[in-house]
Amino acid sequence: MRAVENALGITIPDNARLIRNLITGIQYVQDHTIHFYHLHGLDWVDIVSALKADPAKTSALAQSISDWHNSSTVYFKGVQDKLKSFVAGGQLGLYANGYWGHPAYKLPPEANLMAVAHYLEALDWQKDVIRMHAILGSKNPHAQTYLVGGMAAALNPNNEMTINAHSIAKMQQMANTAKEFVEKVYVPDLLAIASFYKEWAGYGAGVGNFLAYGEFPKDDISNTDNLFLPRGIILGKNLGKVYPVDQAKITEYVTHSWYEYKEGNNASKNPFEGVTDYKYTGPKPPFEFLDTEKKYSWVKSPRYDNHPMEVGPLARMLVAYASGHPRVKEVVGMVLKKLAVGPEALFSTLGRTAARGIETLVVAEMLPVWIGQLAGNMKKGDLRIHDNSKWEPSSWPKEAKGYGFHEAPRGALCHWVRIKDGKVENYQCVVPSTWNASPRDAKDQRGPYEQALLGTPVAIPDQPLEILRTVHSFDPCMACAVHITDANRRELLKIKIV
Amino acid sequence: MPKIAIDPITRIEGHLRIEAQVEGGKVKDAWASGTMFRGIELILKNRDPRDCWAFAQRI
Amino acid sequence: MGKANEGTIYDSLRKRGVSRRDFMKFCSLMAATLALPSGAGRIAEALEKAKKPSLVWLEFQDCAGNTESFLRASDPTVVQIVLDILSVDYHETIMAPAGKQAEKSLDDVVKNQKGKYLVVVEGSIPLKDGGVYCTVGGKAAIDTVKEVCGGALATIAIGACAWDGGIPAANPNPTGAVGVKDAVKGITLINLPGCPANVVNLTATVVHYLTFGSLPLTDSMGRPLFAYGTRIHDGCERRAHYDAGRFVRQWGDYGHQNGWCLYEMGCKGPETYKNCPAVRWNQGTSWPVEAGHGCIGCAAPRFWDTMSPFYRRLPKVPGFGVETTADDVGIGVAAATAAAVAAHGIIRAVKHKTEEEREEK
Numbered sequence: 001m002r003a004v005e006n007a008l009g010i011t012i013p014d015n016a017r018l019i020r021n022l023i024t025g026i027q028y029v030q031d032h033t034i035h036f037y038h039l040h041g042l043d044w045v046d047i048v049s050a051l052k053a054d055p056a057k058t059s060a061l062a063q064s065i066s067d068w069h070n071s072s073t074v075y076f077k078g079v080q081d082k083l084k085s086f087v088a089g090g091q092l093g094l095y096a097n098g099y100w101g102h103p104a105y106k107l108p109p110e111a112n113l114m115a116v117a118h119y120l121e122a123l124d125w126q127k128d129v130i131r132m133h134a135i136l137g138s139k140n141p142h143a144q145t146y147l148v149g150g151m152a153a154a155l156n157p158n159n160e161m162t163i164n165a166h167s168i169a170k171m172q173q174m175a176n177t178a179k180e181f182v183e184k185v186y187v188p189d190l191l192a193i194a195s196f197y198k199e200w201a202g203y204g205a206g207v208g209n210f211l212a213y214g215e216f217p218k219d220d221i222s223n224t225d226n227l228f229l230p231r232g233i234i235l236g237k238n239l240g241k242v243y244p245v246d247q248a249k250i251t252e253y254v255t256h257s258w259y260e261y262k263e264g265n266n267a268s269k270n271p272f273e274g275v276t277d278y279k280y281t282g283p284k285p286p287f288e289f290l291d292t293e294k295k296y297s298w299v300k301s302p303r304y305d306n307h308p309m310e311v312g313p314l315a316r317m318l319v320a321y322a323s324g325h326p327r328v329k330e331v332v333g334m335v336l337k338k339l340a341v342g343p344e345a346l347f348s349t350l351g352r353t354a355a356r357g358i359e360t361l362v363v364a365e366m367l368p369v370w371i372g373q374l375a376g377n378m379k380k381g382d383l384r385i386h387d388n389s390k391w392e393p394s395s396w397p398k399e400a401k402g403y404g405f406h407e408a409p410r411g412a413l414c415h416w417v418r419i420k421d422g423k424v425e426n427y428q429c430v431v432p433s434t435w436n437a438s439p440r441d442a443k444d445q446r447g448p449y450e451q452a453l454l455g456t457p458v459a460i461p462d463q464p465l466e467i468l469r470t471v472h473s474f475d476p477c478m479a480c481a482v483h484i485t486d487a488n489r490r491e492l493l494k495i496k497i498v
Numbered sequence: 499m500p501k502i503a504i505d506p507i508t509r510i511e512g513h514l515r516i517e518a519q520v521e522g523g524k525v526k527d528a529w530a531s532g533t534m535f536r537g538i539e540l541i542l543k544n545r546d547p548r549d550c551w552a553f554a555q556r557i
Numbered sequence: 558m559g560k561a562n563e564g565t566i567y568d569s570l571r572k573r574g575v576s577r578r579d580f581m582k583f584c585s586l587m588a589a590t591l592a593l594p595s596g597a598g599r600i601a602e603a604l605e606k607a608k609k610p611s612l613v614w615l616e617f618q619d620c621a622g623n624t625e626s627f628l629r630a631s632d633p634t635v636v637q638i639v640l641d642i643l644s645v646d647y648h649e650t651i652m653a654p655a656g657k658q659a660e661k662s663l664d665d666v667v668k669n670q671k672g673k674y675l676v677v678v679e680g681s682i683p684l685k686d687g688g689v690y691c692t693v694g695g696k697a698a699i700d701t702v703k704e705v706c707g708g709a710l711a712t713i714a715i716g717a718c719a720w721d722g723g724i725p726a727a728n729p730n731p732t733g734a735v736g737v738k739d740a741v742k743g744i745t746l747i748n749l750p751g752c753p754a755n756v757v758n759l760t761a762t763v764v765h766y767l768t769f770g771s772l773p774l775t776d777s778m779g780r781p782l783f784a785y786g787t788r789i790h791d792g793c794e795r796r797a798h799y800d801a802g803r804f805v806r807q808w809g810d811y812g813h814q815n816g817w818c819l820y821e822m823g824c825k826g827p828e829t830y831k832n833c834p835a836v837r838w839n840q841g842t843s844w845p846v847e848a849g850h851g852c853i854g855c856a857a858p859r860f861w862d863t864m865s866p867f868y869r870r871l872p873k874v875p876g877f878g879v880e881t882t883a884d885d886v887g888i889g890v891a892a893a894t895a896a897a898v899a900a901h902g903i904i905r906a907v908k909h910k911t912e913e914e915r916e917e918k
Contacts, residue, residue, distance in 0.1 A: 146552075449516070467518060510650070536734070
């Protein structure tokens, strides 16, 4: 790959690498924390139960697991009073018709109150720390400083309109705020809540195959052996072996998806040859049920060497763990020890949720480091952010094709592009939730969500709280949008002359 | 065996439907369905490759 | 605070520990966003009286970008919005219940509060093939949007997709996607285009309604004048460089490192009406042009087609063939710009009149 880049003469400046690492890194931290508290949290936390909590005992619980400053009896009493007044108002809004009182909720009232307090704190916290996106990317969501060949965030220590010392100081403050919240609130809460739900280490195992493209390049962007989170494949839950990734082994089935291949319903195609001939054959809406014997989804079924693969934080942490990543091994070891479980517990609904927290901590620790490196480059007078040599389409070959890998917060993402006469000829994306949400393939192998749900307990069939737990542990992003940050730039980096 | 359908699956981004067979208090089988299609790959055809990131960001 | 305020938005905020000072600060910020010189007092008065209105948020062919934008709200914060100011009764991305329980939350509002609730729509609505390209709860988006928006007090279409179809409607529009305005007729509709829309303009629209009991004045495309009445180019902090002819010519060049104008790099600010330079993003931290990249015109009609290629100095103008020379295109666009400026002049006149009327009240 590096040879291809060299052949085309595109070199991403080091500053662009650092800015992208920071944009992706703070996205992981913010996104995972929102997922834990606001998307997944209510699967484990019973808000109504928090009304019964003793604020003094809640304070004692909070202080026993963390030295976070908001932990007094008065603080938790205040949160509970606000909750009481909200409920008494009779307009429950987002929380009406929830599963409150469901037998699958196991936390004591005090743990519920602590979690509700942090749900509210995290909602305020996330909007502040993500301002790093505004500084480097102009806004969040949908950062807008990406360029093929670099970034448009100009650097100049002596100009007020650019990234300067003031911006660096602001970002350091945001990075510290982000890291402190993860260390003192998210991770302790995760461990505390998980300790009441340890049986969930026995549910939701899924397909047991994991794919990670790796992310956060440590030097030249094309050196995929030198990524902070490594690349690799794990098959059959075997942590003893990490296989290399070969994009040519990725194919997509449409056997149960609303698309057609002219080669037939059981054919599969590498995305370079991919087509999007859509044809809906499901029931006419409104409908009660889909015909799952036939086609039943808009998601295709990507497979790696014909294996269904799970992607996301668990895949990344397992690949890092099995590859001997020192910090990941250390944090995974700490979490397993605190919960008194072995590594096999990672292959589960709870393991998926824990892996996300572990990754958040490991990435949050890197943010100040990358900001420091960016400042260090500026200090040396290196202000380069873009390689202009291949900016003009006239400098491109007549035909080219390439693929770009990325790890979005929710998992492995790859785009395949063919370019002809300066225009896109074909474009195919396999995004994280395509892997995880895929329907059955031609061999009737279930996708990761489907497989993980097998054996999930359901106490009350018309209140599917436990099903939500396992599905949410994957952090589905069916539109998968806001998080795809930088697909195109790498495609052009890896262009091969056809 | 009767099925249950959960649609919308909430607290996610996008549109997901789960159908499941439940027997003896456990999920016996399950199907995941993405219920939204936009065709962005078709929309990207013939565009300037330098613009793709903006389209792809919104997938 | 007497009993009269019990259960009102102000009461709710006060019980949650919001001080009078912070409350007034919020009212002032909303007044500034809405361009109401002496509006803070009236906003405060209105919020002290109002009960929490119900709001339901529907998502169709979307990427949840506007929901993400909503979560970044700062004045008021999203915590204050969902707990104190509005009763957000349905929002798939953040609500507790799923499936049938979620459907009940929506049904309860539609049935029990007919004509009284607000709707926010995010994402486009596919019409092709009976709407099979987007279903929620087994129902086609088009059926849900007709039913829910049809019974609402007002609908807010948030983001480019809900306005005019956005990215799904970009050429060749594979699913026949349209915005709310073309999906359901005869409703009270406010459009907040942008990709995504800035949450400041959503909160300002809602507060305008709570304060004055009416929706803000809009232009001919249904966009509130307070947010879409000024051209990006006119409020841009790089404007002085444009006027002086100082342009960035290459990414990272001397001009780029010194904050010069991005027009040559494809900036669509001269063709786009939105208050980005004034309200900026993420608590006023930055916005695209400040951060060093041109505006992509995301609040303009059909921007994915009309404003791309994003790095071409001038937007593609319909009606010109590929052989047209740059000079010809230049003339065409100059004419288009002149027309836009003329139209803008009319809008400005309307706005000034409105402001005068408001002052007279």
